Amino acid sequence: MDPAHSERFHISLKTPAGELSTSVEVPTNFIPITAIVPLTRRLGEEATALEEAQIQDAGEHVSCQKGCAACCRMLVPVSPPEAFALKTMVDALPDERRKILLGRLSQARARLQETGILARLTAVVESDRPMTDEDMEPINRDYYALRMACPFLEEEICSIYEDRPAACRELLVTTPADLCDDLVNNPVRPLPTPMRVGTVLALLWSELKGTAPTLIPLPIAFDWVEQHAIDGHSTWRGTELLEQMLGNVWRMLEQEFANRATSHATPKP
Numbered sequence: 539m540d541p542a543h544s545e546r547f548h549i550s551l552k553t554p555a556g557e558l559s560t561s562v563e564v565p566t567n568f569i570p571i572t573a574i575v576p577l578t579r580r581l582g583e584e585a586t587a588l589e590e591a592q593i594q595d596a597g598e599h600v601s602c603q604k605g606c607a608a609c610c611r612m613l614v615p616v617s618p619p620e621a622f623a624l625k626t627m628v629d630a631l632p633d634e635r636r637k638i639l640l641g642r643l644s645q646a647r648a649r650l651q652e653t654g655i656l657a658r659l660t661a662v663v664e665s666d667r668p669m670t671d672e673d674m675e676p677i678n679r680d681y682y683a684l685r686m687a688c689p690f691l692e693e694e695i696c697s698i699y700e701d702r703p704a705a706c707r708e709l710l711v712t713t714p715a716d717l718c719d720d721l722v723n724n725p726v727r728p729l730p731t732p733m734r735v736g737t738v739l740a741l742l743w744s745e746l747k748g749t750a751p752t753l754i755p756l757p758i759a760f761d762w763v764e765q766h767a768i769d770g771h772s773t774w775r776g777t778e779l780l781e782q783m784l785g786n787v788w789r790m791l792e793q794e795f796a797n798r799a800t801s802h803a804t805p806k807p
């Protein structure tokens with residue numbers, strides 16, 4: 539990053555698992571929305587690392603390992619900034635590689651079309667009201683019932699590991715890996731996620747564009763990008779994007795503290 543057009547910030551965030559303290563370099567000039575994605579993901583990963591350290595102190599550990607891709611059969615939600623970033627990454631790949639990935643995405647779409655899931659997904663994404671868990675729960679179940687591998691999965695390994703969406707980074711479990719064979723019916727215990735990066739970025743995008751917050755299912759993310767191609771060219775001052783993104787992070791962490799306080803205060807049946 540050009541030091542003449544960037545500024546260093548120290549960020550300190552109180553998370554339920556401890557203090558997150560880090561420094562970031564942010565461009566002071568105008569940048570596209572994709573430029574804020576890596577930095578936001580980094581904050582999310584640091585917050586998750588604090589959660590992981592906390593459960594280790596309690597004698598537990600995360601059981602996810604390379605080569606286990608049970609969760610890569612679930613529907614992955616991506617925020618609009620991540621959808622643009624993913625499309626930019628795939629567009630920059632060598633022709634042959636890009637064709638393979640686009641071919642797999644189109645096979646996934648075809649399968650979803652056959653099963654009627656595509657129309658349901660598109661209707662939720664295109665509605666101009668905020669997406670709710672109630673909207674997505676039945677679709678997520680039907681999608682998972684297909685056990686369709688993510689188009690980016692190769693030999694049970696993520697082929698876009700460094701660029702994978704935040705939702706994939708955040709799904710970590712502390713229960714034995716074999717329980718992930720059936721994520722719906724088995725008592726799988728996820729690592730708490732204090733800061734959902736996809737939601738932070740979706741809120742940021744909705745504030746910038748004045749639209750309802752939305753998360754886009756991965757198999758139709760590139761269709762969404764094509765429909766919103768003009769928005770992909772917008773730019774904002776980097777420091778303003780950082781400030782606005784952090785506002786969403788603070789609100790989310792506050793909510794997370796409140797949720798955990800309520801769940802600890804609620805007597806278990």
Ligand code: SF4
Pocket residue numbers: 607609610611614688689690691692695696697698699702703706
């Ligand atoms: S993007 Fe990678 S980690 Fe995420 S579901 Fe697909 S293969 Fe799995």
